[in-house]
Amino acid sequence: MRGEMLRNDRRRREVRVLLVDESREALAALNKQFTFADVVVAGESAFGPVAYTWANQLKPDIVVVAVEDPVARALKTVELLSRGQPRWPVIVVSSLSDHDNLRKAMVAGADDHIPRSADPEDLHTAILALFAREQQRQELEASGGAAPFYTGTIICVFGVKGGIGKTTLSTNLAASIAVESKQRVVLVDLDLQFGDVALMMNTPPEKTILDVVEALHTLDSDLVDGFLAKHSSGVRVLPAPVHVDGSEQITGDHVRKVLGELASVYDYVILDTPGGLNETVLAALDMSNLILLVTTPEFLCVKRTKACLDLMRQWQYSEEKVKLVINKANGRSGANPEDIVGVLRYPAFWKLPLDPAADSVIGPGGLVVQDRTKARAEMARSIFDLTRKILGANGTNGHGLVDKMTQKFFLARR
Ligand SMILES: Nc1ncnc2c1ncn2[C@@H]1O[C@H](COP(=O)(O)OP(=O)(O)OP(=O)(O)O)[C@@H](O)[C@H]1O
Ligand SMILES: [Mg+2]
Incomplete structure (x- = not known):
């Protein structure tokens, strides 16, 4: 049964993430949060086009981008990753709590946003949920159907x-x-x-x-x-x-x-x-x-x-x-x-x-x-x-x- 095969494939897979942050130190700090058995860090990158190049090379399931003040370069990176061809699913982590920056991240194309102060388990849950949605979308595409837009x-x-x-x-x-x-x-x-x-x-x-x-x-x-x-x-x-x-x-x-x-x-x-x-x-x-x-x-x-x-x-x-x-x-x-x-x-x-x-x-x-x-x-x-x-x-x-x-x-x- 096809559905079963797809699930077996899902079961074997760990979720691979690419981390994107401004500096080595910041990346190391972000990396420390990834202690989940079913999520592995596939690579790390600085902001800018280099992040998109790394994504295409490493083919992660999810890209986690840190967005802090000043936000411009980070948001441009989110946009490159999420609007490129191919596009990459993006989760933004940020300590900025103001609505405006959050909105900008979403407008740039982020799929989800997790505050830095959140429990690491929230980030874990968000990664797994986004991964599952992506899998579902890909399965639907593979079955010949475009993802129908529905709001129900x-x-x-x-x-x-x-x-x-x-x-x-x-x-x-x-x-x-x-x-x-x-x-x-x-x-x-x-x-x-x-x-x-x-x-x-x-x-x-x-x-x-x-x-x-x-x-x-x-x-x-x-x-x-x-x-x-x-x-x-x-x-x-x-x-x-x-x-x-x-x-x-x-x-x-x-x-x-x-x-x-x-x-x-x-x-x-x-x-x-x-x-x-x-x-x-x-x-x-x-x-x-x-x-x-x-x-x-x-x-x-x-x-x-x-x-x-x-x-x-x-x-x-x-x-x-x-x-x-x-x-x-x-x-x-x-x-x-x-x-x-x-x-x-x-x-x-x-x-x-x-x-x-x-x-x-x-x-x-x-x-x-x-x-x-x-x-x-x-x-x-x-x-x-x-x-x-x-x-x-x-x-x-x-x-x-x-x-x-x-x-x-x-x-x-x-
Ligand atoms: N909370 C409840 N209190 C009393 N009776 C209940 C309750 N929930 C269900 N029942 C009764 O249990 C029986 C089975 O319920 P139902 O048909 O909803 O189960 P089902 O899981 O749909 O079963 P099936 O898989 O066979 O379709 C019915 O007679 C129903 O009236
Ligand atoms: Mg029934």
Whole structure:
């Protein structure tokens, strides 16, 4: 499988960086910060055209440029590196905190900016995140698709086991995001073989993702809405193929293109997924801005989630991108949330309660977040609170997780 091969290649690779600073002493000080096992310093350079020459010679994955007062030469170097042909991904480190200089660095073409005073781990995270984005862009180019420009946020609900609440969360989250944000939301069923999103949303699958894939060569953003079913919450739904064998025709490249089209029209693209990895899921995970990795307290599920987190680390997915959701967190069986976090060595972003009332209203057309009679159900409250945490306290107010990610995302796409 191609996706697997690409990942194996990713797994083997250390991220190679070129450091650019004004003097030998400054370079030595910058170099000292690079104590990360998966990032190696491939070379060092002074400012100016020489940095571009070194980049072309060493072919680093990322160039880290120090920008201090006076900023002119450093910014010119950033511009050479990021606007040249070939261009190099650039992270600026700087002790200048004024907005004007930061803006100038971004205008010069920097992909990210890290303050000197930040924890070295922040620089590490920024390097891995930028590297992952670059890899994704290159994979897309290699597959013949130009990187589509889209502004929508892609949120993938994923987990490595069946029956752990992925569909419960993705369907309810889509509806609550539509209500809270009052923006356009589409829910895509990527459980291509056995997806039950259409059933849960009570939207008969007149057209499915297979129809969109077959129309991809003529599809544009004006037409895409015609393929989607409309749920009473306002959420648009793209169901999985009706027949199991329909799913075999859909590849990772198809998924990338479909999600690109949807995210250029919709503000939020929510993905439901099957309980395991395959080529189409990998494509979706790569494209996602946020992955809600669902686990339950069962031993088997925690064990698999640990293996999955290890893989995601190897793929350089950041902690910002992958958020752990413990479902049925207060259940009587299995480990308690603190133990799960300890075993996984990963923070819990959210804990969804085991809610027997939730279970009884979950069924065709009965979303927990829409059920007025059960409006006080713990589960519904928890999903609305989770939505607000993702969007920001007052919807899209610039302080939510998505807002932070979107800012980075725009910088990444400049
Ligand atoms: N927090 C919860 N409290 C009570 N019941 C829940 C909770 N979360 C999910 N369930 C129930 O667990 C069952 C499985 O949920 P769901 O279908 O969402 O899992 P899934 O991960 O999508 O499974 P699959 O991979 O098979 O599609 C459903 O009956 C659902 O109602
Ligand atoms: Mg499901």
